[in-house]
Amino acid sequence: MSIQTVETKPYDDQKPGTSGLRKKVPHFQQPNYAENFIQATFDAADSPAGATLVIGGDGRFFNREVVGKAIRMAAANGFGRVVVGQDGLLSTPAASNLIRKRQAAGGIILSASHNPGGPDGDFGIKFNVSNGGPAPEGVTERIYARTRSITQYRISDAPAPDLSKVGLSRIEDMEVEVVDPVSDYAQLMEELFDFDAIRAAIAGGLTLRFDAMHAITGPYAREILEGRLGAPVGTVVNGIPLEDFGGGHPDPNVVWAAPLVDHLMSANAPDFGAASDGDGDRNMILGRGIVVTPSDSLAILAANAHLAKGYTRGIAGIARSMPTSQAADRVAAAMKIGIYETPTGWKFFGNLLDSGKVTICGEESSGTGSDHVREKDGVWAVLLWLNILAVRKQGVAEIVQDHWSRFGRNYYQRHDYEEVDKPAAEGLMESLRDRLASMAGQRFGTLVVSEADDFSYKDPVDGSLSTGQGVRIIFSGGSRIVYRLSGTGTKGATLRVYLERFEASPDRHDLPVEEALKELIETADAIGEIRKRTGRTEPDVRT
Ligand code: G1P
Ligand code: ZN
Numbered sequence: 001m002s003i004q005t006v007e008t009k010p011y012d013d014q015k016p017g018t019s020g021l022r023k024k025v026p027h028f029q030q031p032n033y034a035e036n037f038i039q040a041t042f043d044a045a046d047s048p049a050g051a052t053l054v055i056g057g058d059g060r061f062f063n064r065e066v067v068g069k070a071i072r073m074a075a076a077n078g079f080g081r082v083v084v085g086q087d088g089l090l091s092t093p094a095a096s097n098l099i100r101k102r103q104a105a106g107g108i109i110l111s112a113s114h115n116p117g118g119p120d121g122d123f124g125i126k127f128n129v130s131n132g133g134p135a136p137e138g139v140t141e142r143i144y145a146r147t148r149s150i151t152q153y154r155i156s157d158a159p160a161p162d163l164s165k166v167g168l169s170r171i172e173d174m175e176v177e178v179v180d181p182v183s184d185y186a187q188l189m190e191e192l193f194d195f196d197a198i199r200a201a202i203a204g205g206l207t208l209r210f211d212a213m214h215a216i217t218g219p220y221a222r223e224i225l226e227g228r229l230g231a232p233v234g235t236v237v238n239g240i241p242l243e244d245f246g247g248g249h250p251d252p253n254v255v256w257a258a259p260l261v262d263h264l265m266s267a268n269a270p271d272f273g274a275a276s277d278g279d280g281d282r283n284m285i286l287g288r289g290i291v292v293t294p295s296d297s298l299a300i301l302a303a304n305a306h307l308a309k310g311y312t313r314g315i316a317g318i319a320r321s322m323p324t325s326q327a328a329d330r331v332a333a334a335m336k337i338g339i340y341e342t343p344t345g346w347k348f349f350g351n352l353l354d355s356g357k358v359t360i361c362g363e364e365s366s367g368t369g370s371d372h373v374r375e376k377d378g379v380w381a382v383l384l385w386l387n388i389l390a391v392r393k394q395g396v397a398e399i400v401q402d403h404w405s406r407f408g409r410n411y412y413q414r415h416d417y418e419e420v421d422k423p424a425a426e427g428l429m430e431s432l433r434d435r436l437a438s439m440a441g442q443r444f445g446t447l448v449v450s451e452a453d454d455f456s457y458k459d460p461v462d463g464s465l466s467t468g469q470g471v472r473i474i475f476s477g478g479s480r481i482v483y484r485l486s487g488t489g490t491k492g493a494t495l496r497v498y499l500e501r502f503e504a505s506p507d508r509h510d511l512p513v514e515e516a517l518k519e520l521i522e523t524a525d526a527i528g529e530i531r532k533r534t535g536r537t538e539p540d541v542r543t
Contacts, residue, residue, distance in 0.1 A: 001158035003076040003172060007151065008032045014040070014147035016140040018345045018487035020126025022112050025062050028123045032153070034066050035073065038108065039153035040146035041127045042077045044139060047105035050080035054098045054128075056090025056181065057110025058216040058279035060117030061243040064088050066125065068160025070108050075174040076154035079105075082174065085181035088163050089241065091216045091280030093369070093377035094185040096132035100373065101184060105130055111279035114251035115490065118244030122490050133350035133374025137466065182223045189224060189380065192310030192372055193387045199230050201390035207270035208235055210382065211260040214242040215250040217276040220379050229386075250277050252284035252366055252378075253543045254291060265289060272389060272396060276378030281346075282366040283381035287396020295325035295412050298362030300403050301384050303331045305360060308387040310372070315359035319352050321345070322455050322470055323482045323498040324364040325410040334407065343457050343469035344484065350374055351461035364414060364498065365543075401509070408504040411516040415539035416486075417495040417530065425485055425493035428533045432471045432483055439473065444523040450476040473527060478502045481524045495534065497524050 011030075014021055014037050021037055028034055047053070053074050057063040067088035074082050083102055084090075090098065092109055099107045106129050112122035127135045127143065135143070161169050161176045169176045189195075202208070210225055212218035218239035225231045237260075238246065249256040252275035264273040264286040273286035285292040292300070302318050305311040317338030318328045332339035338357055342348035346369075349361040353371045362368040367376035385396075392399060417425075439452035451474040456467040470484030479501040486494035499520045503509060514521070524530065531537055 001156060001172065004155050004157050005152050006035070006155060008036055008153055010148050010150050011036060012148065015144045019113060019134065020124050022115065022122055022124040022488060022490055024490055025119055025121055025123045028062060034069060034125065035153045035155065036147055036150050037125055038070055038073050040143050040150055041108070042073070043146045044142035045106055045127065047079065049078045051105035052081045052083060052102050053079045054083045054095055054102065054104045054107035056085035056095050057088060058091070059089050059241040059243065060112065060123065060278065061119055061121060062123050063110050066110050067163065069155070071171065071176060072156040072158060072160060073154065075156040075172040079174050081177060083177045083179055084163060086163060086166055086178055089181045089216060091181070091185070091220060093281055093373050093375045093380065094181055094220070096128060096373035096375040097185055097188055099128055099130065100132040113279050113488070114249065114277040114282060116245065116249050117278065121244060131350060131354055131374050134347040136347055136350060137464065182220050185220060186224050186228065188372060189383055190228070193308050193383045194390070195228060197390040198386045202229055202231050206272065206389065208272040209260065209263060209270050210236045211257055211275040212236055212239045213248060213250040213252065213257065213275055213277065214238045214240060214246040215276065215278045215280070216241055217280040217379055220280065224379065224383070245278065252277050252282055253541070255541050257284055261286065261291060272386065274382040277366070280378050281376040283368060283378040284366055285381065285385055290397045290400060292396065292400055293412055294362065294366045294368065295327050295364050295410065296400060296403070297381065298324065298360070298368050299327035299331045299407065300399060301368060301381065302328055302360045303403065304388045305384065307391040308384055311359065316356055317358040319349050319358040319361040321363040322472070323484065323496070324362060325412040325500050326478070326502070327407065327410040328362065330407040343455065343466050345487070346376055348457065351459055355461050357460070364412070404509045405506045408502055409509045411501045411503060411513055413499050413513055413517055414543050415497040415499070416541040417534055417536050418540040419492040420495050420534045420536065422493045424533050425495050428495065428528060428530065429471065429483065429485060432528060436471070444526055445519050447475045447479060447519060447523055450474050479520055481520060481527065483528055497528065499524060
């Protein structure tokens with residue numbers, strides 16, 4: 001077997017988005033499309049000879065083929081070892097953990113996260129660096145530049161190794177180590193959380209349901225919840241990963257996880273419910289009769305993390321993406337710890353976590369995590385919640401109410417307008433930006449604009465500047481509307497509008513969210529001209 005150099009031509013659309021390169025499967029199936037991107041990644045990463053690379057994905061359609069190609073290309077690009085999940089599977093947080101634990105130079109994670117899979121579904125390739133986190137912008141820009149000039153890639157002509165069994169094999173001079181995707185991750189969770197306390201709570205009657213949505217977390221949740229924590233078999237539903245996620249969107253929100261939500265709202269609801277997404281980095285948290293918004297969940301986890309053994313010394317600080325509600329800011333202020341507001345995307349948390357400035361991070365898009373890895377982590381969030389429930393011996397709704405009465409409630413909703421005509425969506429953002437300077441002082445009903453800007457972020461660790469990260473309209477009193485275009489969509493443009501209003505008084509903590517946000521929702525249309533410019537009267541999804 002030998003190393004081949006294959007001639008290729010650049011594709012001009014391989015710019016990584018919020019989270020790697022995402023396209024429809026048929027797009028990825030074009031000749032050399034995946035190979036070009038992987039070679040560009042290897043070239044840009046410039047790992048030392050003999051380095052270790054982690055490879056795995058969420059098991060969606062096309063995962064197996066690309067894992068095989070990536071291994072054969074790694075062997076031809078000077079890597080000394082690849083660590084790959086059995087059957088090519090690894091959840092995103094488990095891949096992050098393996099990169100760190102094995103001191104790998106990086107990892108290739110194959111996923112399109114919460115987007116649908118299957119022959120006409122989405123696929124994605126993402127590169128993570130040696131801290132276990134998504135490649136920072138400098139690296140993704142180098143990858144993109146390389147994709148524009150690539151003329152050849154290197155690949156071994158050896159057959160792709162058998163990934164069905166755990167163990168060692170060789171391809172060219174490179175060792176291929178197939179690992180159980182769950183065990184190292186489960187061990188890390190045992191180090192962070194009080195499994196005895198959670199086990200005792202479950203034995204004592206705490207009931208739960210975890211919906212794996214036919215995605216990657218099925219095996220993880222079954223091993224940890226049913227295996228190690230003693231929850232009854234059947235606690236994990238939709239636990240078998242499928243290439244097309246059973247035809248659904250593996251996105252844990254009230255729309256796509258509706259059966260779980262219905263169950264938690266029903267008469268025979270368990271005490272706790274949760275779901276995760278395609279690649280296992282997102283989470284949805286529910287209690288009997290309540291869906292906890294991700295922004296509230298972040299704030300509650302931060303305020304209670306010290307109850308879990310991995311965080312007894314307290315947390316150093318909290319980071320949240322800009323559109324995430326400011327509930328966490330109130331916790332940080334009370335705890336006298338740092339709070340950081342970053343652009344959307346987990347990659348912006350990496351430096352803050354590496355430098356010890358923050359311990360817990362979160363995004364409104366169902367992402368929460370800590371410094372245990374450098375990705376958001378769905379199962380981690382579930383276990384931290386369970387740990388808190390076990391220690392506080394209270395229900396989810398009680399803990400949420402208690403949190404609001406201590407810190408106030410940040411009413412919050414995100415409205416998504418999907419597959420909007422791209423020029424129309426770009427025109428809407430453009431027009432907002434043009435009007436920013438004249439916005440302050442304008443009145444909309446009872447709302448008066450105090451500040452309006454296009455968010456930019458200077459990384460406090462490496463000084464890098466990220467501009468154009470979303471338009472913020474802030475009103476006196478702290479209410480906010482944020483507009484931005486998605487960086488992960490694969491069709492047209494997705495306009496996201498984020499609405500937030502703070503309410504201090506416990507007497508007004510039980511309003512229906514849409515009622516609490518009514519004026520802001522109307523104002524968002526008035527300022528953004530959403531109807532006029534997109535022709536949409538309603539968002540496709542409200543989360
Ligand atoms: C979305 C979320 C963002 C998250 C990303 C990857 O990105 O909004 O918070 O980090 O998916 O999971 P967007 O499509 O908004 O660019
Ligand atoms: Zn994901």
